[in-house]
Amino acid sequence: MKPVLIGFLCEWCAARALENMAHKRLKLPDGFLPLRVRCSGAVEPALLTEALRRGALGVLVGGCPRGHCHYREGNTRAEIRLKVYRKLLAALGLSPDRVRGVWVGSGEGERLHREIWQFWKELTGEDRPL
Amino acid sequence: MKIALYNALSCGGCDLIFFLEDLPGSFLEDLEIVFWPEVCDHREEVLRNLPEKGLEAALICGAIRTRDQEKRVLLLRNKARRLAAVGSCALYGGIPGLLWEKGEGPRPVTEVVSCEVAVPGCPPEPKTLREALEALLREEDSGGKDRGPVCEECPRTRRPFRIGRLKKWGGEEVLSGDCFLARGIICSGPVTRGGCGAVCPGAGYPCGGCYGPLEDLAGERLLSALASGVLPARADEFLEGLVDPVGTFFRFFLARSPLLRLRKRRDEEDTA
């Protein structure tokens, strides 16, 4: 199976940032597969395990910038869960860097693009083509 | 009725349950124990000499670690008409499941052979064992799959809660009769299948999850629940207090966790 990076993107900011990126025609690795969720706070840790067990190399959780969650504290909650989950991964001897959170505003397509490629590069060693 | 009992990697606690008086009379009548290494016969040829499906039933406790244990269980599967996995170790890997090292670790019996009857618990409550044996006699497959969480049976008082700091078990928190989680003590009740009657929380001890995961990925769900209950301002304090995430979230079923399998796969790749 080709390497896959799952991106759970909140429909308010991160998914819109991806659209913003799309309008600029910035390219993402083929293995990056976005799934839209209501809020980054709606991403349960079980989904992270499910993604990893089914072969995803990494999972990115994209939410609104800090303090700007549309549901008040969804992204804060997501961040706490990610921290605990990363601690669990580390305790199991797995790399905690296989899951991470990215907090971007809807206009920050270029930043999301950078973050995704950075993550992809760390996971696969492939860099973005110039 | 010819039966066999076998103990793989376990503490032996489940065996003791068989000495309780609470077992069904119909089960004890006309019972012939052909093989039970701890109590009567331990010779493998006794089993080997039996015809295929020559045993009415076999009850297996403990997790599988060695090649011998695996062979013995496969043999029992061949000789017994019906197989019962007894205890958390046999069902989910149990406490020995935490004993994982590079590339290997104990496996639940249920991952080696198929079992008709499941008897959860560490050790199972007598009531659970009796019901399972009755099911065995009635030729039913059992597993208690339709049960809700331990909390449904828990006598402690529930109220909405937020976790400020994790607390160690003991003291006033135990006596108060309030939900452990609401008091900042980790309790696996919400992610654990009921059936035990919530004996531990009832007796003042938080649930460790021995009756098995209510759902797939129960460890992650407990993690989520705790991380959701934490006050954002005190998240770092919480994280610090969480000393042993693996033992906390996966005490009785780490051996079945997909994350552990990922780790094993990585180790295998490393050695390869």
Add this chain to the structure above:
Amino acid sequence: MRLFYYPGCASQHLARDLHQAVEALFSALELEIAPLEDWNCCGAREVAAESPLVGLLLAARNLALVQEGRLIVTCSLCYHNLKLAEKELSRDRESLRQLNDLLAEEGLSYSPDSVRVSHLLEFLCEKDNLSRLVSEVKGSGPRTPVAPFYGCFLSRPFGLEAGLMEKLLDLSGFGVAANPLKHHCCGGHLPRTDSPVIKELCGRLIYSAGRAGARFLGVCCPVCRLNLELYGPEEGPRVLYVPQLLGLKLGLPPAALGLEDGEL
């Protein structure tokens, strides 16, 4: 906490006086700071033409020699290079690994978490050292006005906390002349290109200190001092190193500070 002093190449020729003054200051304040044994060039500017790793290696070797503790630096360029290595290598683990492989040939290794680079000004402004300095100041004397001058490398990109030089000068009994050009460029390495620009730059810097009423311009960097002395106007405030100025207030003999009596 182990403390080391990094003299830098200039201490051997161009800024021997700065080196003398710093050592005199340390002993007057009874600070136990030994020069770093077997130190090498910080990388200066010349190696910038090579791969960035070469410069980082030079700096990292010095940091590795410290093993664990703090490294106190006086020269602005040395401070910049060492600080750059400290920041880069704590971020770029891959380069750190490569450099450590090279350092291992000498039996050295560098871990960014265990070594801290500090500028002399930062170090002296720490609470204990400052109170030591104040208690050692001899006599009250006139508050001779001094204009502080930081120059580029103490201002950017790793700028020192604002007002350190002013604080030291004030507490040691100098008057502080406000110098709006204290973060400006002295011309740096322009003399080598024979550029006429430097004369204008230095002229204005000295003029700025003069119009603020300063008698001295206090500097920390050997290159700043050299440029200002060579290209600045003959009239106007004299350029001295801050450690020299502090030493004078501690009552140290000018000769111990690398100063000739006649200069003052």
Add this chain to the structure above:
Amino acid sequence: MKDWRVFLCECGGNIGEVVDLSRLARELKGKELEILRHPFLCSPEGQDFLVRKSRRAKGVLVAACAPDLHEETFRRLLRAQGLERFRLVPIREEAAWTALSDPTAKALRLIRAGLAALKETRSPPAITLRPRPALLVIGGGAAGITAALKASEAGLTVYLLEREPFLGGKALYLDRLYPRLECASCVFSPRLSALARAERVEIFTRARLVRLSGLPGDFEAEIESQPRYVRLDRCHGCGRCLSVCPVEPPAIGWPVPHPVPKVPVINPFRCLRFKGQSCRKCEKVCPRGAIDFEDTWGRRTLRVGGVIVATGFRPYAAEKIFHYGYGRLPRVITLFDLEKAFSSGEKKPEIFKSPPERVTFVHCAGSRDRRHLPYCSEICCGLAVKASLRLKELYPRAEIYHFYQDLRLKDPEGEGLYHRARAMGIRFLRGRVAEVSEVPWSPEDEGRLLVLAEDTLLRRKMRLAVDLVVLVPGFVPELGAGELASLLGLCPGEAGFFEPRENKVDPAGTVRRGIWLAGACSGPRDLSETVASAEAAALEAVTFLSRPEILVEQSRVEWQETRCGRCYLCVEVCPFKALVPAEEGLRVLPELCSACGLCVSACPSGALFLEAPEAVFFQLRAVLG
């Protein structure tokens, strides 16, 4: 029977030419699945096609563009036919435009994920409600005033919220208007008076929004107001109180050129009475008994159908650009200080005590600079040229220089303004100013400011000794915009300005229905653009709120009793307090639930779900193959 339908939109060539739709159709084809294709599903023909071809379907998946654009339209069409199972997969943005080498394979995976969840999906329940014909306008500047006027003219009740004691915002301090140089107050103050007279407009000054809840069409807004110490309902603006105040400058007053409401405000930090003294001069002289020292902070809850955000912008804090010396050097001012000096009406404001012989305008102060504002604010060039002309009018002998990066003068008249300035001797030099300093280059210029720059067209260094430096900073969102964004659930862009729902075709809309943007809160705008955008926002609001009824979708979490362990974690974790413990276990309050899913992900026993149990798990498994 092909119960399930997938519609592939070609989006012209946007999808059709990048994604191999025939291959998609081939790979997706299944016993129960019909694949349909259309060049433009959003066109009237396309919509018709969608409706026709989805008859008797159990569920429909549309693979097209981002949901913001047409999801609502498609859903409404399908819902009208009683079709509840609908999903949209934006393969244009997520595959066609962003896949590096194989958009088709990516589109295929994403569609498969969508299909996996489709069977479980239900469109959220919808309720019809009658929108309240009332509008809350946040911000009483040019945009807020315009929107309030237009909405009230159309029959809506308007609540206008202003943080300051007086309406008008930054427009009050404009002197002349770009590009025709007409008098700003002649143009703008009639609007203020019209507002003071308007019916159905209630003005709240010194007030801010603290909470907004409810649904589009029926929001509940809680506002908080600071005391003014003068009662709006009694004062008739005679101004007698102003002359009796013993404090200098007076503690009571209306310190703006055109105070609306014409009711003074008491500054408690200056007023003697608040310093424990017994002065009551203003109270005694007031013929209407309007002075009220007992005035306190107040809270009020308003029920409105919609909200217009008109919080505007403000100039970037020029003191942050250290080397320009603003705030440190007395003769360095900003364009807005200059504009204020012009509009204050006094003949010789402080900065012109001695007529300046040479003035420099520093364009892009902080703009297009990654350490300050990485963007161009577009309107500042025009404002600077305009102000320099006015300065030249006042001081014909002054030499005036503009240092610019690029001159952006919009409108046909903008270019004329530039030529006029050139003809009057104002000089334009392309280059960034490196430094503004009180230390001169040569001692004979002592006392003047030194401006160092480079004329990048002539490749020549410039050292100017000048008497006045006017910095022209760019614009940033008004203070508190970020806080308001969180309160309203709106997303600010990278620069902090509010993001419209769609820049080109829906500039007044936001991601939340029932909330619109007016004026410079969504980016730098000059007065004419501000007014135009405010009218657009008002039109949107009026259209929305005058409908006899609107359909509001209300997704909410569902609760499964058999799985619930009653740990009540969900109750605590809900940011909207939409879950309450009840006798039967748990009650979901639909009017409060916003369907964020926070409780779903917190629930340890899987007793809560949104859309469908484990819908995301299905998608995840499908997308991973």
